[in-house]
Amino acid sequence: MAGQERYRELVDTLNRWAHAYYVDDSPAVPDAEYDRLYRELEALEAANPELVSADSPTQRVGGAAVTAFESVRHRVPLMSMGDIFNDEELRDFDRRISEATHSANTEYCAEPKLDGLACSLIYRKGVLVQAATRGDGQTGENITANARTIKAIPLRLEGNFPEYLDVRGEVFMPRDGFEKWNERARENGGKVFANPRNAAAGSLRQLDPKITAKRPLTFNAYYVGEYSGGELPDTQYARLQALKAMGLPVNPNVKVVYGAQGLNEFYQDILGRRSGLNYDIDGVVLKVNSLKTQEDMGFTAKNPRWAIAYKFPPEEMMTKLLDVEFQVGRTGAITPVARLKPVYVGGATVSNATLHNEDEIRRLGLMVGDIVVVRRAGDVIPQVSGVVKERRDPAAVRPVVFPKICPECGSKIERLKGEAVARCTGGLVCPAQLREGVLHFVSRDAMDIEGFGDRIVEELVSSKKVKSIADLYRLSCDDLASLMLDPGSEERKPRYLGQVTAKKLLASIEKSRQVPMNRFIYALGIREVGVSTALTLARHFKTFDELMRADLNALMNLPDVGVVVAEHIQDFFREKHNLEIIGELLSQGDLFSAGITLLPVAQASEQNAQNSPLTGRTYVITGTLDSMDRNAAKNRLTALGAKVSGSVSKKTYAVICGSDPGSKFTKAQELGVRIIYEEEFLKSLGELESQSGGAD
Numbered sequence: 301m302a303g304q305e306r307y308r309e310l311v312d313t314l315n316r317w318a319h320a321y322y323v324d325d326s327p328a329v330p331d332a333e334y335d336r337l338y339r340e341l342e343a344l345e346a347a348n349p350e351l352v353s354a355d356s357p358t359q360r361v362g363g364a365a366v367t368a369f370e371s372v373r374h375r376v377p378l379m380s381m382g383d384i385f386n387d388e389e390l391r392d393f394d395r396r397i398s399e400a401t402h403s404a405n406t407e408y409c410a411e412p413k414l415d416g417l418a419c420s421l422i423y424r425k426g427v428l429v430q431a432a433t434r435g436d437g438q439t440g441e442n443i444t445a446n447a448r449t450i451k452a453i454p455l456r457l458e459g460n461f462p463e464y465l466d467v468r469g470e471v472f473m474p475r476d477g478f479e480k481w482n483e484r485a486r487e488n489g490g491k492v493f494a495n496p497r498n499a500a501a502g503s504l505r506q507l508d509p510k511i512t513a514k515r516p517l518t519f520n521a522y523y524v525g526e527y528s529g530g531e532l533p534d535t536q537y538a539r540l541q542a543l544k545a546m547g548l549p550v551n552p553n554v555k556v557v558y559g560a561q562g563l564n565e566f567y568q569d570i571l572g573r574r575s576g577l578n579y580d581i582d583g584v585v586l587k588v589n590s591l592k593t594q595e596d597m598g599f600t601a602k603n604p605r606w607a608i609a610y611k612f613p614p615e616e617m618m619t620k621l622l623d624v625e626f627q628v629g630r631t632g633a634i635t636p637v638a639r640l641k642p643v644y645v646g647g648a649t650v651s652n653a654t655l656h657n658e659d660e661i662r663r664l665g666l667m668v669g670d671i672v673v674v675r676r677a678g679d680v681i682p683q684v685s686g687v688v689k690e691r692r693d694p695a696a697v698r699p700v701v702f703p704k705i706c707p708e709c710g711s712k713i714e715r716l717k718g719e720a721v722a723r724c725t726g727g728l729v730c731p732a733q734l735r736e737g738v739l740h741f742v743s744r745d746a747m748d749i750e751g752f753g754d755r756i757v758e759e760l761v762s763s764k765k766v767k768s769i770a771d772l773y774r775l776s777c778d779d780l781a782s783l784m785l786d787p788g789s790e791e792r793k794p795r796y797l798g799q800v801t802a803k804k805l806l807a808s809i810e811k812s813r814q815v816p817m818n819r820f821i822y823a824l825g826i827r828e829v830g831v832s833t834a835l836t837l838a839r840h841f842k843t844f845d846e847l848m849r850a851d852l853n854a855l856m857n858l859p860d861v862g863v864v865v866a867e868h869i870q871d872f873f874r875e876k877h878n879l880e881i882i883g884e885l886l887s888q889g890d891l892f893s894a895g896i897t898l899l900p901v902a903q904a905s906e907q908n909a910q911n912s913p914l915t916g917r918t919y920v921i922t923g924t925l926d927s928m929d930r931n932a933a934k935n936r937l938t939a940l941g942a943k944v945s946g947s948v949s950k951k952t953y954a955v956i957c958g959s960d961p962g963s964k965f966t967k968a969q970e971l972g973v974r975i976i977y978e979e980e981f982l983k984s985l986g987e988l989e990s991q992s993g994g995a996d
Contacts, residue, residue, distance in 0.1 A: 303344065307351045310341040314357045318451050319547055354427055355456035359448065369441035369505070372432040375924055376525040378418060378468060379437060379599060381585060381609035387564060393608045394560035397588055400597055400605075404559070407589040409536035410566040411554040413609050414520060415580040416472025416500045421447065421521075423465040426457040426546075433504070438930075446504055447471075449513035454547040461546050463529025469521040469548075473500045474578045477516025495648045496580045521548040522585070528961075535589045556589060567610050574612065583611035595967060598947030616675045618688060619643035623668055624655065624700045628708050630736030631827050632723035636661060636700070638672070638684050645674050645682070653682040657720045658702045665689070669697035708732040729877050734768065735761050737825050741769045745831050745935075746823030747812040751805045756797065759783045769823075770884035772809060773895070777802045817844060817898040818939075824882070827868040833861060835939065837869075838901045844886065848873045901939050914988070915941035920948050922965050923958030925978055933981075940988055948973060956981050 317334055338357065345352050352359065384390055397406050420440065422430040431447030432440040447453055450471065457465075473481075478496040485493075493499035503515035521543045524532060533539050537556050544550040557566050567584050574581060588594055588606040597605040620641040627635045636655040643650055653674055655661055664687050666672070673686035702722070704713055711726030724730050738757045742749035749772070760766040765779050780802035786795035815823075818838035822831055829837070836858050841847040855866035872878055885896050919942055921930050928936075933956065934944040948955060948967040954976050955968040968975055976984075 372442045377437045378434040382603040409587045409589045412581040413583040413585045414470040415497045415582045416470040421467045445509040446512040450517045452518040457546040462527040465527045466525035468523040520551045534591045617643045617645040621670050621672045628732030634722045650682040667697040740825045741823045749812050750808045768881045814897045826872045828865045917953035918943045920955045923961035925958040
């Protein structure tokens with residue numbers, strides 16, 4: 301018993317000292333004293349392994365390296381912020397908030413926008429059980445082992461905390477740690493990072509947590525995604541202070557301000573102090589302070605309506621344009637890319653920059669060999685913003701020649717009247733378009749073929765095992781297993797995909813052979829045809845053949861389809877190569893055919909959709925559904941004519957409730973909104989889909 305008490309005392313003391321050192325920047329004891337107790341703890345654990353607890357500081361580093369990160373689906377999506385860049389946009393943001401809150405002096409919570417890597421930390425009963433990257437907002441990567449090595453992240457919370465807590469925050473590398481790391485790396489011939497953000501992202505995504513442990517990473521919490529089994533304050537600022545009381549680090553520059561004037565004053569203050577901070581920031585984040593108002597305002601498809609990121613002005617530097625190369629995108633768009641003499645600008649070393657299109661090159665009067673001005677627009681995308689013509693040496697420059705044929709496939713490049721972008725006419729037979737087209741084809745909202753990442757698709761296309769999207773359905777297990785993912789070196793053997801992963805990919809391909817017509821339409825990658833337009837087309841046209849034969853008037857009479865979109869659809873189905881590939885995908889009876897079966901969507905026409913019992917109803921989904929993910933549930937409801945919202949209001953028809961529901965469940969109870977549990981939801985959904993002709 302005495303040993304157990306001493307063990308708990310050592311763990312709590314060392315964790316408290318680590319928090320004082322890494323979070324509060326106020327060491328409580330000399331390093332030698334910390335080391336002495338740490339060694340005592342190690343000895344006690346070695347003699348009594350049954351005592352070892354998850355929050356012991358010795359458990360921050362451990363475990364073998366993994367071969368790949370597991371995917372983690374966020375129960376509540378990690379939304380990104382919309383961006384603004386000037387005072388006028390700031391006033392517009394405040395005006396929209398004021399109209400929504402009916403307040404002329406809204407209370408905001410303002411904080412620096414850290415330039416690191418967003419992640420989610422899950423605590424159950426105060427113990428860290430999972431950490432995940434943002435990923436695409438819906439699905440991230442499991443980095444729990446790596447997060448545990450970051451000493452600023454508590455393994456066990458202090459004080460009062462909810463039983464379940466999802467904390468969102470930023471992992472970043474302080475400037476002093478970044479500089480020391482690079483200095484040592486240069487001396488030892490190791491990896492030198494381009495900037496602190498690159499360093500943080502690369503360190504956090506190491507497959508071996510022991511490598512992450514050596515990197516000087518830290519963490520700041522900035523939001524609560526979800527919680528249950530406890531109480532938290534009802535404002536953003538007070539909630540951050542509650543997180544701080546639990547032992548989670550919070551940026552010391554977080555502040556409550558009022559109205560547009562307060563927002564602008566905070567922005568100017570942080571901008572003025574930017575260079576003196578010990579971490580990189582690329583702007584400030586401004587959030588409505590009231591959590592109730594946040595919930596009432598909800599989200600757009602991509603961003604919260606109640607928050608904005610006010611980005612700092614772009615930074616500019618001069619460098620030499622070494623060459624201009626041309627890249628081909630999924631839709632055949634030819635994008636000129638400037639190859640530059642590397643220059644440090646906006647916190648990053650830039651060697652490539654976008655030139656947008658041929659008109660931009662002509663506008664700039666750009667020539668290869670020029671001295672150019674490079675700007676990081678919004679501190680994100682480097683671009684060439686000007687030419688320093690006074691420094692041009694006529695004997696050392698040459699014109700930029702825009703290609704007439706595709707550099708990837710040799711097809712003709714065309715620029716349609718009224719368009720700024722030139723495009724390759726090769727369509728689905730162009731390797732560059734094929735790579736991007738395959739990635740789009742297998743994506744979640746398209747054919748939903750899991751497991752096909754950039755590297756695998758690149759190898760399939762370059763090895764010519766996939767010459768069109770139809771070839772995905774001809775792949776054998778050996779074709780996939782023999783893909784070389786890493787050529788190896790003298791020290792290590794080449795790495796291949798392998799039989800186990802190959803079988804999983806084949807199973808996912810087989811699963812996609814039956815797909816609703818709307819998702820197949822979207823998967824084809826027709827220009828301007830997104831998820832919503834694809835659904836409109838599938839509802840209206842009874843067969844795919846009818847869609848292919850549709851004239852402009854029939855297309856333009858549909859919602860969401862104007863003359864431009866209609867022309868893109870018609871042009872796509874006039875292209876011989878496209879028709880051949882579609883024929884291969886949909887053909888039946890041939891041993892070598894794809895044999896995809898198109899299932900009807902829930903509504904065969906817009907008229908049926910309007911007559912659906914769900915038309916006009918708004919649903920909200922909360923908690924974890926065991927039978928499907930939220931995106932699948934949303935798609936099935938939308939196919940039946942319903943709308944799916946991210947927030948609960950009096951206009952909400954019903955809240956669909958899974959396990960571990962969040963604050964939306966409570967809000968629904970307060971407003972008297974109907975709550976439908978998963979079992980009832982599945983039963984009614986199945987009945988409606990069978991009546992209307994199939995599941996989406």
